[in-house]
Amino acid sequence: MLGAFIISNGLGARENVPKVNLMSSDEDSDVFWQPRLRRSWRKVIRAHFVNETVFVHGLYSPSHFSHWLYNGMIPLYSTMRRFGGTKDSWTFRGARYHHDSIDRQGTWEMEHFFQTGKELVLSQAEMSTPFQTLPPSDAPICFQRAVIGLGSQCALVYCENNIPAEIYKAFREAIADYYWSSTQTWSRHLKNAQEAINSKWRHQEQERKSRQDKEANSRQEAPESKAPNSQLKCLESARYYNFEAAGPNHGLERGEAQNRVGQMNPDSVDSPEGYQNLFVDSSAGSDASRGSKRQLVVGIIQREKSRRLLNDEDLIQGLVQAGFRVKWMSFDHGCGLAETAYLLRDVNVLISPHGNAIGTSVFMPSHDPVSTIISVDHSRHKEAWFMFTATAIGQRFIQTVCGPGNHVDDLARKQCPYFKDLKTGYDILNNVGLVLGLPDSMVKTDEEKSSMSSSARDRMRKRYWNYVNNNLAAQQLAKEEMDALIGPEQPNALIRKYGEDVWTFLMPFWKEAPRYVDVVRVVKFVLSLQQDLEREKMVEADVQQSQSMGDAQKSYWAYVEYVRKGQACGLEGCSDILQRNVANKTTSAFGKHSIDDISKWGQSTNGGQIIIIL
Known part of the structure; x- marks a missing residue:
């Protein structure tokens, strides 16, 4: 057994x-x-x-x-x-x-x-x-x-x-050391990964041809071969901007610059000597136009279907015009753990509309500067889960909302127009219990529906669908109600009519709907992060020479300062999360546990039992 x-x-x-x-x-x-x-x-x-x-x-x-x-x-x-x-x-x-x-x-x-x-x-x-x-x-x-x-x-x-903050850092460093401690180790990993992909592809091709032969015998047309997703797709699709040059001729870099490939710390090979930021007004003098190639690296993780950024190209250009290095990424066609960590290894600011993508922030640098996550959310859905992970790692977490309603001013209204997303609306409607287009007399109340069995509710929905499918007036009403359901304002009239069934639609729709990003405000915020970096550098030397601070304190002093100033998290509920993950001495991920002194967070016992697995 x-x-x-x-x-x-x-x-x-x-x-x-x-x-x-x-x-x-x-x-x-x-x-x-x-x-x-x-x-x-x-x-x-x-x-x-x-x-x-x-x-x-x-x-x-x-x-x-x-x-x-x-x-x-x-x-x-x-x-x-x-x-x-x-x-x-x-x-x-x-x-x-x-x-x-x-x-x-x-x-x-x-x-x-x-x-x-x-x-x-x-x-x-x-x-x-x-x-x-x-x-x-x-x-x-x-x-x-x-x-x-x-x-x-x-x-x-x-x-x-809590998991000690140092553990996240050690986890990231262990992966980096294994996969790209040198350009040779990274090249070897890519070679092995490609060979595994090719082997899998050949096996799939053999199976496809076998099916094709059988289908040919039965005179059926076989489906065309399609390249599979793979762990390397995200590397192949990544786009780099401003990594080689800044200014009007920045262009689009199709791949990572050769001198950066496989580097543990890519900035160490990006010499700032002789760099000139061509976006700075030359009339200010040559000193003003001399900048550092080590401007913040901004990563954008895009989605192709649900939750996609509708104006990601505008965001790229806005950041590029401000002189930032930009890395555009997509994980929709596959990305392995090593490849994910590799792409995020030098990203200082991560912008994404997708929660799971935000989870990759664990692979961002822990300091110099303090990493920042910008979650591009729908006005009625927040990616709150990742506030917990970000604050425990020592990262700033900011939410930006760009419509479809609640615009803060006319500029935001212009930047964030309403996008009518019928496709997502109908995709979700087909998978929930809500049926639109019904007259008030047919609609059951929430109380009546709660007293029905599951099979009875299924039979009721079938009657509703049959009624709408065979009634032109009902079909027209269903279209009008769909427009209101996915509109920029909360559909209170439909909530009153259909009750809780409307919420079964709205919650996933608000989460999955495509959204705009307020480019002007986000670029302005990233510019402020660049200023924060300069302030961090000014204080860093004194901190590292301090005799009263331990290694953990020296690693996370800048983040703790942002927490004290109320600049670490910009969402409702942040105070409770920061209290648990940072401030509370009992639960904090900072300082209490140290991998340098195991006695501070639990001592392993000697000896132990023998366990046998049958």
Whole structure:
């Protein structure tokens, strides 16, 4: 029988290990796990012995990059740092959140933390990457020690403990050191990745041709071959502006400059000597026009479908005209963990309308300057989840809203016109229970609907659809109501008519709707961030020479100052989040825990039990 158990020598009473939560997630997703206790009078048992620690953890939302990262991978990494994990340690996936599919993007690998270690899983279906392995069939596998659970640590309020801010930095540096500590290591990774993609493509082509032959025999037309998504697509599609030259002739750089490829710190090879910012008025003198190529790097992560930026090209040009370096990215066609970290390694300001993309901010530099996230939100939807992660990492988090209503002035109204998005509207309407175009006499109240069974509500909706499909007046009314439903103002009349069913449409629509970015205000804000950088540099030398500050304080002093000034987070509810993640001595991610002094945040115990995975 597959499972895990601890061997006891059979002498004296021994209690089972208590049940331990393997998740670092919300309470509804908790999974408690307990190894069994087996007694044996034999002095010797046949087993594969691994003289290492095995870390038992749970897998949460593997198909969602940010949940996999912040609720799974980083808590696991933090636990390993706390209890002496090494590149030879193993992990055991003891459980997973039961609502999740096991499918995981194969490029979200863990090889950068492990050399000889593997991740044990208990079924073939969970073998999603080469890192996973099944227990041997001939004999149990036995470990010197086991660490069970992740300590309920994450940046979100539902976790009991915070992850130390230094852990995020160490996590980022470990990935960088593994994949691009030199141009040779990065080139080798790209070569290996491309070979894996080619192999997969050849296998898919063989399967397609096999289907084509069968369909030809049955005189059916086979679908055309389509290039698959891959982890390298985001590198291939990235666009760079102002990295080689600034001014009217900046042009569009089709790829990263050769001297920057594979560099751990790209700015170190971008010499500012002789650089001239051609956007500065030459009448101010040559000294005024001399700038530094090390202007802030602004990253823009675009979406092609839902939540896309409608005027991202205007935003690019506005930033370029202000002299900033701009990196445009898209992850819609695939991006591996290494490639994501690589693209974000030099981004100082991240702008995106997509929450999952904002989660990549963990790979941005931690200071010099303090990194800033600008979330481009709909006026009625906020990406609040990432306020927690950003504040725990030590990043400023700003929300910008550009319509469709609530314009702050006439300039914002001009920058942020209303966009009628019928496609998204109908896509969502087809997947919710709301049916438009009904006369008032047919509409049930929320109370009446709540008393109906699920099957009765389904039959009611079918009657509604049949009525609208066979009634021209109802179809015309449905179009008018759709216009109001997706309009710039909240559709209060429809809410009164259809009740809660309207909210089942509005919540996903406001989240997924395309949106504009207020280019003028965002560029002005980024200019202020450049000024903040100059102020940080002026104080940095004194801070680093301070004898009264520890290493952690020196790393995050600038961010803590922004918190004190109320400049770290610009959303409603920020004060409570900052209190938990920064200010509160019990829960803060800063200073309390230190990877330089493990005694400050938990000491691993000597010895331990042997755990056997069958």
